[in-house]
């Protein structure tokens with residue numbers, strides 16, 4: 001079983017954002033979407049979640065086109081975690097998380113639904129906040145509520161749009177570890193958009209670099225990461241090393257003599273190239 005994204009193109013008005021994207025995420029695998037601001041990571045995730053309509057291309061889970069599913073059936077397959085929760089409504093944390101169970105129950109949640117909610121609250125360290133209004137949470141606590149809601153949904157495809165952007169270091173690590181564990185142990189095809197290359201290398205089974213609307217390179221982080229690629233994608237010179245068995249990226253920085261700011265060293269840009277051996281996932 002896999003999520004198959006084939007020849008996907010997406011435009012906002014006349015502006016093409018994604019152009020012929022091919023990606024496959026097998027069940028049990030965690031794919032990290034990487035790329036600079038505005039490269040289309042959120043757009044790709046929202047298109048799979050059917051929030052954004054593609055211009056062309058296909059999206060399938062286990063051979064089933066996602067656009068043939070009713071909203072309720074789609075919610076049984078795909079869970080989407082947006083970058084931020086709307087904190088203006090006055091649900092408690094527990095009530096917000098049980099919303100994730102809606103596709104699974106009829107008139108009201110049953111015991112099994114509440115058990116799933118309790119488990120998700122526990123997994124995201126939210127037990128003590130369960131009765132607090134979401135409107136009173138910090139940004140990071142609210143982000144954890146969104147992840148808990150998606151876990152309670154028990155999806156087969158889990159889409160996480162920068163789920164760690166508001167989190168402190170401990171919860172960044174915990175959330176990514178959890179995403180990896182959920183993928184591996186529950187056989188969920190999981191996609192996470194993420195900016196931290198080192199966290200992506202540590203937790204993701206595969207990564208895909210988006211740039212200029214295309215997948216520039218994809219595959220296992222240890223095979224894909226390279227100084228040329230990072231320079232082409234981000235315009236930043238880097239050194240690479242291996243720590244604890246995982247590839248690490250170290251930006252080359254030097255202090256600016258006038259401002260004392262630290263500026264990244266951008267090596268001269270070349271036209272982005274996709275090395276064939278790197279485009280394993282983007283086939």
Ligand SMILES: Nc1ncnc2c1ncn2[C@@H]1O[C@H](COP(=O)(O)OP(=O)(O)OP(=O)(O)O)[C@@H](O)[C@H]1O
Nearest residue numbers: 012013017035036037038039040041042043044193
């Ligand atoms: N609703 C919209 N209408 C028009 N343009 C949009 C819309 N949403 C996003 N865009 C544009 O599409 C491009 C891709 O945006 P997207 O949010 O997918 O990028 P991203 O890679 O997730 O960026 P970031 O790393 O900053 O979150 C950007 O140029 C953005 O301005």
